[in-house]
Amino acid sequence: MKKKLIKLSAKEDAAITKAAMADPDARPLTDAEWERAGPTLIRGRGRPLGSGSKEQITLRIDKDTLDFYKSKGEGWQTFINLVLGEVRRESKSIAMVEKKMNQGVLIKSKLKIAA
Structure with a gap:
């Protein structure tokens, strides 16, 4: 029934x-x-607009790794972004990231402060 x-x-x-x-x-x-x-x-309606400086992507991550970051609670995606940003700032190049991964010294003690 249509209301007038x-x-x-x-x-x-x-x-x-x-x-x-x-x-x-x-x-x-x-x-x-x-x-x-x-x-x-x-x-x-819908999700709020983002900051404009981040890009939405699809990324496949091992379940146990994802569960580890999700256990942080709210803000886990921002935390992953902080971790990746710290790796980038510390390493300067992808080659250096690979080298540090192979040596097992990817992230120095700075990241412990963020946790």
Whole structure:
């Protein structure tokens, strides 16, 4: 069943606006306030927008490795990003990362601070 929209007359609309303006706790927004609020009302349903500096990818990781990082709780994806960023900052090149992996000295004690 379709509901009908009841349109107010100009007189009824003015009376409602006058009553709302008289109530300090329920004051309607001014046009300027609506302009400032406009951009925040554009976003619809769904996940919030990201920071813009990260890229969403699909990555296949061993289950036990993933479980290890997920055990950190909320923020585990950010933590993985921090770990990978630390490896990158410490190593300067992929060749150096591979060399450190083979030597078993991939990450120095700096990472223990982040944990």
